[in-house]
Amino acid sequence: MPVTASQVTCPPGARPYVVQAGDTYFSLARRFGTTVEAIMAANPGVDPDRLRIGQVICIPGMAPPDRCPPGSTPYVIRAGDTFFSLARRFGTTVEAIMAANPGVDPDRLQIGQVICIPRVAPPDRCPAGTFPYVIQAGDTFFSLARRFGTTVEAIMAANPGVDPNRLQIGQVICIPRVAPPDRCPAGTFPYVIQAGDTYFSLARRFGTTVEAIMAANPGVDPNRLQIGQVICIPGMRPPDRCPMGTMPYTVQAGDTYFRLAQRFGTTVEAIAAANPGVNPNNLQIGQVICIPRS
Secondary structure (H helix, E strand, O other): OOOOHHHOOOOOOEEEEEOOOOOOHHHHHHHHOOOHHHHHHHOOOOOHHHOOOOOEEEEEOOOOOOOOOOOEEEEEOOOOOOHHHHHHHHOOOHHHHHHHOOOOOOOOOOOOOEEEEEOOOOOOOOOOOEEEEEOOOOOOHHHHHHHOOOOHHHHHHHOOOOOOOOOOOOOEEEEEOOOOOOOOOOOEEEEEOOOOOOHHHHHHHOOOOHHHHHHHOOOOOHHHOOOOOEEEEEOOOOOOOOOOOEEEEEOOOOOOHHHHHHHHOOOHHHHHHHOOOOOHHHOOOOOEEEEEOO
16 A cells, blocks of 8 residues: 555654656756755655655655744645746835745746745725725726726825735726716706617617717716616607606617607607607617507
């Protein structure tokens, strides 16, 4: 029966290790920051030229941390990692990483090695005038500034210690808020962005132009509309309540004033009169209009 790591008692200052494919004393010495001679001394009777996958040997040196010290978090080394790149990525310093990892040789980091990274905690609360945002794939400070109608400089000021060139998926940062309008300017009404909305579709739906919507929403990027975002639409608000003698109707595919007039026994002129500001040539599915009752 093969010997397991739990069955091997290593000398003080060493720990059991299960040999993997490709392991040699030389590669293990580099990986664990020790020497071939020290590994040989910890394993008398083991032939370094006859290592077998699954064989248990003893490795001198410090074991990777079972628990990282308070204020740090475990991290598994990946290809290309250095203490310098990790310090930039996690908003800390090489010196702080070295202090959290005594006995680890920064020039001998191995893929799969576990080290401790000093933590720069994500903000529990973002400062006034900002809101928390979780980084997604492809995000940059520039794209976020365009998306949320702010500037790269403002995002950097709201996130001291965050490297804009080392954003990580899942990282929490603070975005300066461009508050949605409390009141839209005269001649416009507030509208909550829905899935699929664009300035072009909204302009057609509400009988206005892309230029007019842009003018009513300075600082809003029309290419970065977000579901739930509030903007201002030029023109008259769709009816909350239809006037007496009419009833609300939700426009369906293929509807026209002419077809609706025929269906409900009224006239195109009567429907137009009940819906001032609605462009009959740009009816949109889901739009609510008022139909005169017969």
